[in-house]
Amino acid sequence: MAIVDDATISNEDLLLRILLEDWITSTEAETRPNSLAFLDSNFENSCFISNEQSFTELQRLFPGRPAAGVPVEVLRAKGFVVAASTSRMP
Secondary structure: OOOOOEEEOOOEEEEEEEHHHHEEEEOOOOEOOOHHHOOOOOOOOOOOOHHHHHHHHHHHHHOOOOOOEHHHHHHHHOOOOOOOOOOOOO
16 A cells, blocks of 8 residues: 555645654754654654644653754655654654
8 A cells, every 4th residue: 555645734834743863963063953863663764743822732741852854845855755654652
C-alpha cells in the first residue's frame, strides 16, 4: 500500500522532533540535529506537527529536551511524502 501525501498538512506547517543527547551534532560554528534524529525505530521519518497543543505535550513528556523543526515545504521539495500517522501521543 502506497503512502499518499496528506494535502491537509500545509506547506507552511513545521514538523518537530524532540532531540535526545546523541542526536545532536555540535561544532564551533553550529549545533544541529544529526541525520538519525528524524528516524523512528522503523527507520521512517517521525515528527509531530507543531501547534500549541503538541508543543505543550512534548514539553511535558520531554522536559528540558531541545526540539528541531523542519518546514513541510522543504520535505515535499525533496520528494518526501507527508502523511499523518494513525497513532497519537499518550
